[in-house]
Amino acid sequence: MCSSWYNNYLNNVHVVTTEKKHCYVFVNERILQLRYKLQRGYLTLLAVNAPEEGKTEQTEEFYETLQDQIDKINKNDYIVVAGDYNARVRNIPIDGIFGYKW
Secondary structure, eight states: OOOOOOTTGGGTOOOOOOSOEEEEEEEETTEEEEEEEETTEEEEEEEEEOOOTTOHHHHHHHHHHHHHHHHHSOTTSEEEEEEEOOOOOTTOOOTTOOOOOO
16 A cells, blocks of 8 residues: 655655665655565554644544554554654653753
C-alpha cells in the first residue's frame, strides 16, 4: 500500500535519507510513511509531527490516524515511529523527566 501522494503535505513532516526507499505514502500533513527493503524483510518508518499543545480535537484525530496506519503495516515489518510529538512538561515536576522548567 505504498502508492498514495498528497499534494504539498511536506510542510510539516521531513525525512532525509540516503537509503533507497521501497515506497512511501504521504498519509496527511502530519504523517509520512516510508518502507525500506532490508536484507531480512522490510522496515516501515512513520515520521510524525503531532499538533501543538492545547489542540485537543486535532491531537485526538492525529493519534487515531497514526494508530490506523500502524494497524495497516505488515505484521512482519520492523516498525519505527519517530518525530515531533509536541509534548510539554511545563512547570509540573515529573520524576525521571529532565528538561527546562518554565
